[in-house]
Amino acid sequence: MTEKKYSKILIANRGEIACRIIRTARRMGISCVCVYSDADINSVHIRQADESRHIGPSPSCLSYLNIDKICEVAVETGAQAVHPGYGFLAENPDFPRALQKHNIDFIGPSAETIEVTANKITAKEAARKAGVNVVPGYMGKISDTAHAAQVAEEIGFPVMLKAASGGGGKGMRIVYSKKEIELAFTSATNEAEKSFKDGSIFIEKYIELPRHIEIQIIADKYGNVVCLGERECSVQRNNQKIIEETPSPFISEKVRREMYAQCVSLAKQVGYFSAGTVEFVVDKDQNFYFLEVNTRLQVEHPVTEFVTGIDIVEEMIRTSCGEKLRFSQDDIKLTGSAVESRICAEDPSKKFFPSSGRIKYYDKPNENSYVRIDDGVAAGSEISMFYDSMIAKVITYGKDRIEAISRMQKALSECYIEGVTNNIEFLESIFHHPNFIAAKLHTRFIPDHYPGGFHGDFVTEEYIKMFIFASLYVHLENEEKYHNQPVDGIFIVVVNDNEYSVNAKYQDNTLTTIYNHNTYSVSGKWKSSHKLLNIMINDDADVTLKVEKQGSKYFIKHSGMKAECCALEPHVAELSKLMLNNEAEGVLVDAIKSPISGLLVKLHVNVGDQVEVGQPLFVVEAMKMENIICAEMTMVIKNISVQEGKNIQIGDVILGLLS
Known part of the structure; x- marks a missing residue:
């Protein structure tokens, strides 16, 4: 196999990950072409790129998911390869196949490998063949709600409905009883279809209070596979990671080596090359079960880079060029500890509903040898309802976990964003929580410790x-x-x-x-x-x-x-003290307003309905997620102000109530 050298690549993504790829490519002497939609016309990644091209309207299906348009831009600009980042087309096998027709490399695994491993159903089949532990479940495609209910009862509640394609918590629902199946199946299917153009859903047993631990792998085209340590990703909201760290404070060296062996076996089974992540759920006894393979760069890759000293984006580019890995498993030493926080445009006091708008002020800590900021925004940047809610990532390093956490506490205190509701204070709360500091973690950490959302901690x-x-x-x-x-x-x-x-x-x-x-x-x-x-x-x-x-x-x-x-x-x-208090004693609720901006995709009520607490009212799609708005009190629907399929803004009246 002949080695190549890229002089120009196209980045088929946006925001912070596009900026992060530019940083490594530029250090390697590679110029970068970036693409952008209408919503991103003034984005930071466009200003940082050597060249940029407009690829379509704001909805991702008309721009960042438009394979033909991205291929056209790659050919026009003379890009020799395309880096997909994460999300969008990163795990779509049709993308590298389309690029191949134009003799353009895809910086990632082969289309055939993606086809097997990016689909969670075929990935589990491959894992079984490779001798990897798997979670019990039904790996076939679930055809409808009745089928989902039947399979769930056979497996035994609770179960997890999961999108067969993609990840990032989209198309994923935990179901505890038969009555929850219909809404969960419909919502998960819709979300999967809109995010990945594949509404396929499968079901597996939900392991309660597990840890979510993943192994970072890097492999070349010659069959060499190296594991770069694990990442603990157990702190999640709405099945999406929000804090990650490495090494895990939980698993033993023995278990780590067992996970390594299974990851290497699976990689060889599917002919894997490039960077990838094998994800596991781990129970309280350190028994681990395969979840999925992410055939791409992970959001949380910086923590691994801190403790290994390896630039994962650089290694992806090198292996794509046909280079052999420059290190073996014995060369990998995990030194110190690193943690990452995802700063997101969302409201932790309102079920983490996404927020959108323009950033008025943006301040962040200075970067140094132990603080890293990955972002793609600045004061004046628009946080769009069309894309993911993540604004930036804060990553800190220390000689041990406690030092890394201490530095994160300080770094977050120096992060300030105004203009868009965000989760910075919530992240600060978690990093000061005694159970987090004591590493008492599991995937229900947030629901258990913040059951009503985050409204500010008690002032000591x-x-x-x-x-x-x-x-x-x-x-x-x-x-x-x-x-x-x-x-x-x-x-x-x-x-x-x-x-x-x-x-x-x-x-x-x-x-x-x-x-x-x-x-x-x-x-x-x-x-x-x-x-x-x-x-x-x-x-x-x-x-x-x-x-x-x-x-x-x-x-x-x-x-x-x-x-x-x-x-x-x-x-x-x-x-x-003598001043009159003019605050109202109470507020009469006569309408339900939307807590977020987005597309009203579903109404669950009709005029005249008597609604109970917790009953679904309507569904708003925002930032690629379906958000179910439920009743917070008993009510009777007087009128409906907005019909399905309409775009709505935060504060718009959706339902009128009888007083």
């Missing part, structure tokens, strides 16, 4: 003190600027309706205060248009807090906690 005594210092610092800094002289005296600091009397002085950018009979010196520094405040307490504790000023109040967030604060002089505090 330690953080009350920090919020007091931040409130005083901001208030007295403004006072000094106004009076042009030092400010000192007794102040009343209110933190979430609790009052604290504090003696404080502000001079020369330093707050000196006495709290609980201890003296503290607090210096501060602003960044991001006065949205992030970094304070140093007694030249020791270095903390970054998010501060939003509204009138005389400060809304402060840190470590998943938030507080409404203000600092007042004593006489002002007394007068404020």
Whole structure:
């Protein structure tokens, strides 16, 4: 086999993964062609590319999933190969076949391998042949709801309905009883069809409270297969990963080696080359069962790159060119620990419904040898309802898991996004959760610890003190600027309706205060248009807090906690108690509004229906996911304002209710 050298590649993707591929390709001396849809005309990946081409309207089926158009652009620009990134066409065997007709390489495995392994049904058949442990289930295509109910009862509830093609949590539903089958089957099938152009569904036994652990493999075209360690991906919401780490704090070296052996056997069975990931569920006794093969680069690949020192994108390009692997299994040393957070445009307080809109402010920590940011956005970027909700990834490294987590805590505190609802504070909460720190993980970690969603953690005594210092610092800094002289005296600091009397002085950018009979010196520094405040307490504790000023109040967030604060002089505090509270005692609900923007794909109610709590009302498709909106109270439907098939915006009235 003759080795090649690419001078130009096309990236058939968008956002952060396109930017990440550009970074490696440019270091290798390869120029990059990027493609974009109407929604992405001002995207960061277009600005970073050497060349860019428009490929169609915003819906992915008319642009990023348009094989003929992407092939046409690849030919026109003289690209010698195409990197698919993840999602979209990355696991569609028709794509490399189409490229092959134009003598253009696909940077990934062969079409034949993808056909076998990217489809979860045929992948399980191949896994069995390779001697890999598999989860019990029905591997044939489920034809309809009745068939799904029959198979589920034969296997025994709970079961998992899964899309045969694709991944990323799309087309996946956990079903605990027969009455849930119809809605789950319809929704999963629709989601799979829209995301992967394949609505095929299969069913397998759902292993309760498992860990989700995957092995990263890299293989060349000569039969050499190397495993690059495992990743723990158990912290998920809506069956989608949100935090990943390596190495797993759970599995033993013995089990790791057993998983390696099965992965190599499977790779050889299907003739695998390029990067890929073999995913497993692992029970409490470290018994592991094959889930699927992802025949592409994974979102979470950076954690593996941190602990192995291997650039996985570079190795994909090299193996595509026909190079042999430059290392063997014995050369792979897992050094230290790395964790990754996915920052997503979603609302953790509302079932993680996706959010869209324009980013007004965007701030992030500085990158260094132990902090990495993979993103494809900037202030002014539009988060579109047409694509995945992920905005950026934060990855941190440490000599061990605790150090990596500590660095993640600090990095997340320095991340600020305004304009789009996001999950940064929720991620901070998880990384401070004692069970996460203790590695007590499983795939129901979020549903179990945040059953009602995330609404902010309880503010502890330690953080009350920090919020007091931040409130005083901001208030007295403004006072000094106004009076042009030092400010000192007794102040009343209110933190979430609790009052604290504090003696404080502000001079020369330093707050000196006495709290609980201890003296503290607090210096501060602003960044991001006065949205992030970094304070140093007694030249020791270095903390970054998010501060939003509204009138005389400060809304402060840190470590998943938030507080409404203000600092007042004593006489002002007394007068404020006499102010009338004009807040309404209650709100009469006479309509149901959409909590997200998207396409209204299904109405589950009619005029006159009596609806109970938890009953499905309607389904909104947004960011390639179907979101089922359920009743939160007993109600009677008076009228329906929007019909199926219409685009709706957040806040639009969908249903009128009888009062």
